[in-house]
Amino acid sequence: MNGAHDMGGAHGFGPVVQEPNEPIFHGEWESRSLALNLAAGGGRWNIDMSRFARENTPPADYLSRSYYEMWLYGLEKLVVESGMVTADEIAAARQGTSFDAVSKPRLRASSVDKAMRSGGSARVGEPVEAKFAAGDPVRARVDAPQGHTRCPQYVRGRVGVVDRDHGVFAYPDTNAHGLGKKPQHCYAVRFEAHELWGPQSQGGAVYVDLWDDYLETT
Amino acid sequence: MSRDHHHDHDQNNGEFSELSDVELRVRALESLLTQKGYVDSEALDALVQYHEEKIGPRNGAQVIAKAWTDTEFKQWLLRDASAAIASLGFEGRQGEDMVVIENTAEVHNMVVCTLCSCYPWPVLGLPPVWYKSAPYRSRAVSEPRSVLAEFGTELDDQVDVRVWDSTAELRYLVLPQQPAGTEGWTEEELVDIVSRNSMIGTEIVTAS
Numbered sequence: 001m002n003g004a005h006d007m008g009g010a011h012g013f014g015p016v017v018q019e020p021n022e023p024i025f026h027g028e029w030e031s032r033s034l035a036l037n038l039a040a041g042g043g044r045w046n047i048d049m050s051r052f053a054r055e056n057t058p059p060a061d062y063l064s065r066s067y068y069e070m071w072l073y074g075l076e077k078l079v080v081e082s083g084m085v086t087a088d089e090i091a092a093a094r095q096g097t098s099f100d101a102v103s104k105p106r107l108r109a110s111s112v113d114k115a116m117r118s119g120g121s122a123r124v125g126e127p128v129e130a131k132f133a134a135g136d137p138v139r140a141r142v143d144a145p146q147g148h149t150r151c152p153q154y155v156r157g158r159v160g161v162v163d164r165d166h167g168v169f170a171y172p173d174t175n176a177h178g179l180g181k182k183p184q185h186c187y188a189v190r191f192e193a194h195e196l197w198g199p200q201s202q203g204g205a206v207y208v209d210l211w212d213d214y215l216e217t218t
Numbered sequence: 219m220s221r222d223h224h225h226d227h228d229q230n231n232g233e234f235s236e237l238s239d240v241e242l243r244v245r246a247l248e249s250l251l252t253q254k255g256y257v258d259s260e261a262l263d264a265l266v267q268y269h270e271e272k273i274g275p276r277n278g279a280q281v282i283a284k285a286w287t288d289t290e291f292k293q294w295l296l297r298d299a300s301a302a303i304a305s306l307g308f309e310g311r312q313g314e315d316m317v318v319i320e321n322t323a324e325v326h327n328m329v330v331c332t333l334c335s336c337y338p339w340p341v342l343g344l345p346p347v348w349y350k351s352a353p354y355r356s357r358a359v360s361e362p363r364s365v366l367a368e369f370g371t372e373l374d375d376q377v378d379v380r381v382w383d384s385t386a387e388l389r390y391l392v393l394p395q396q397p398a399g400t401e402g403w404t405e406e407e408l409v410d411i412v413s414r415n416s417m418i419g420t421e422i423v424t425a426s
Contacts, residue, residue, distance in 0.1 A: 069240055
């Protein structure tokens with residue numbers, strides 16, 4: 001979707017400001033928001049669904065939220081969409097209502113370290129033919145999907161060169177919507193800065209990781 | 219990103235800050251999910267502890283210092299970053315598929331995620347606020363030299379600046395240039411000078 005999250009090349013946000021002596025979390029609620037996100041899913045949704053839940057938001061809201069607020073509000077959507085709880089129950093919980101247990105946690109404290117250290121690669125171990133190879137010129141397709149996509153607007157229609165083939169990965173545009181992994185090759189594609197920004201370019205190049213379905217021959 | 223835009227009522231009700239509203243929502247959701255049995259509150263504690271104590275830029279600095287002192291490791295790191303990094307014990311969530319890109323006298327790499335905040339957690343920990351902020355996400359790809367200047371990093375005009383937008387599930391770690399004058403240093407000494415920002419690519423490493 002062409003949402004506020006797709007920020008590459010946007011203007012008006014001002015300078016990058018570093019926070020001196022930044023803590024890992026600014027208050028307990030940030031750490032709980034992160035931990036809830038990591039604990040609650042247990043395989044009920046994938047990373048592309050989480051990203052879509054966060055970015056599918058009115059732009060003014062998206063831009064006004066801090067990172068962990070976005071994670072919290074995204075999780076509130078996911079637990080409802082996956083049928084774990086209802087929106088009414090979330091509202092009632094804010095009023096202090098109690099609830100009976102209906103499930104068992106999929107992640108226990110004793111297995112947290114192991115789960116985090118294993119992670120979960122999006123790589124798919126299936127033989128899929130690559131459409132392109134390193135050195136091939138490619139164009140990012142012009143498209144404006146309403147659903148989730150990881151092809152940023154600033155490269156669509158632009159020509160680059162495949163730098164390297166990363167291998168076969170789940171395709172976000174389908175994976176985010178429960179339409180399957182549609183495994184395909186993902187490449188780092190080098191776009192010269194002048195191809196993207198014209199006379200405003202500061203030189204050099206931008207490398208963007210793009211799946212086969214985002215690309216076409218030139 | 220400002221944090222107060224969606225809470226105009228705060229101005230009329232100073233008693234409740236925006237923070238307490240979001241705190242209330244987090245607490246309510248945690249309470250709901252734990253009571254229903256979906257979430258183990260001790261697992262939440264363990265998750266917080268893991269992200270505070272087990273991951274962080276010190277891990278990445280060890281990878282870089284080893285690459286600077288061990289040519290064979292460096293070649294492995296550039297060829298198969300995930301395996302080389304895992305050999306030092308750093309692996310897992312948001313670092314499953316790693317790529318290491320090397321800075322040289324001719325090439326300077328920096329990393330961004332314009333679409334969200336992808337970042338190599340096992341080696342760098344959780345990302346700083348500036349990395350997740352709209353100014354960095356919007357400008358790193360279009361005006362990298364201006365962004366670098368805001369970090370005090372000035373590069374010669376002939377340096378090829380390469381910005382890596384982590385739009386997929388690859389996570390990038392920059393192998394900074396080893397500063398001149400540190401050639402005989404031990405791995406332990408080198409670990410101390412490798413900054414987090416140098417491994418994102420917004421700064422260079424200096425010997426002090």
